Amino acid sequence: MVAFVRLHALICAGVLLAGASLTACGGDDEASSKPSASASEADDFGCLDTAEAKTGSVTFKSAESTDTAGFLTGSGTTGILLAHQADGDVCQWVAKARELGKSGYRVLAVNSTGNEVPELVGAAAYLRKKGVTKLLLMGASKGGTAVIQTASVLNPKPDAVVSLSGPSTYGSMDAAAAAPKLTSPVLYMAGENDTEFAQAAQDLHKASKKAPESKLYYLKGVSQHGVSLLDDPKNWATVQAFLKKYGS
Numbered sequence: 001m002v003a004f005v006r007l008h009a010l011i012c013a014g015v016l017l018a019g020a021s022l023t024a025c026g027g028d029d030e031a032s033s034k035p036s037a038s039a040s041e042a043d044d045f046g047c048l049d050t051a052e053a054k055t056g057s058v059t060f061k062s063a064e065s066t067d068t069a070g071f072l073t074g075s076g077t078t079g080i081l082l083a084h085q086a087d088g089d090v091c092q093w094v095a096k097a098r099e100l101g102k103s104g105y106r107v108l109a110v111n112s113t114g115n116e117v118p119e120l121v122g123a124a125a126y127l128r129k130k131g132v133t134k135l136l137l138m139g140a141s142k143g144g145t146a147v148i149q150t151a152s153v154l155n156p157k158p159d160a161v162v163s164l165s166g167p168s169t170y171g172s173m174d175a176a177a178a179a180p181k182l183t184s185p186v187l188y189m190a191g192e193n194d195t196e197f198a199q200a201a202q203d204l205h206k207a208s209k210k211a212p213e214s215k216l217y218y219l220k221g222v223s224q225h226g227v228s229l230l231d232d233p234k235n236w237a238t239v240q241a242f243l244k245k246y247g248s
Contacts, residue, residue: 043069045111047091062114062122069111070123074101078159078247079132081123082109083116083143085226086170092140092227103240105247106132116146117153117173124154136247138162138239140226141197145170148186148204152178160246161186162239165197165226168204175200179207187215187242189229191222215242 044053048071058072071090080100082093090111097107110123124135135158139147144166151161161184168176179186186208190201198218205216217238219229230236 060126063118071109078134079127083139085141120150140164145175148175149178152181168200179204185213189217193223
């Protein structure tokens with residue numbers, strides 16, 4: 001019996017050294033194939049440095065209980081949720097998130113991989129648990145549609161909303177139906193040459209009759225779309241002033 005135990009141990013050691021795994025040797029294929037929590041939290045999304053990934057890469061539950069990732073930065077009791085475009089991911093917002101974080105906001109850029117509205121509702125709950133008492137939503141293109149619809153269903157309601165080149169509808173999301181229900185201040189921005197998106201900004205602005213303030217920035221001669229609108233310092237200053245007005 002002793003000889004068998006020694007032989008079994010030698011076989012297992014040899015298998016493990018070869019990089020394999022046997023259940024009989026105490027291995028767990030299912031557990032070993034799953035990334036650890038720390039590995040998941042250290043996701044750099046392809047744009048964060050090691051330190052940012054370690055401290056800012058977070059995972060939370062959406063309103064549909066699905067795992068959703070994001071980049072968290074900054075501090076304070078005023079939170080900002082950022083929703084990206086269809087052609088991007090969380091990295092699209094990282095530079096602005098860093099800047100807003102340094103300005104005294106607690107910022108969460110959501111890495112959307114599923115249903116945007118439930119993801120944003122879950123993100124809002126996550127920030128509330130972190131001590132946020134004021135909440136601002138900002139989205140670009142598809143994300144702009146998402147923040148308008150989210151603002152119409154979120155409870156507590158957000159303190160302000162910014163939609164950059166958000167279409168009236170996107171997939172199952174319907175900002176045209178949500179805008180008349182908005183009771184939060186809202187800012188719409190779009191470039192004149194961005195055709196359907198420019199028209200959507202005008203239509204959504206007109207529909208936001210219940211909003212205590214609805215601002216429309218229809219940028220003459222401009223073709224930039226979504227996040228790229230903020231490459232213009234004047235446009236970025238306009239958005240920052242709006243966020244400050246309702247986030248202070």
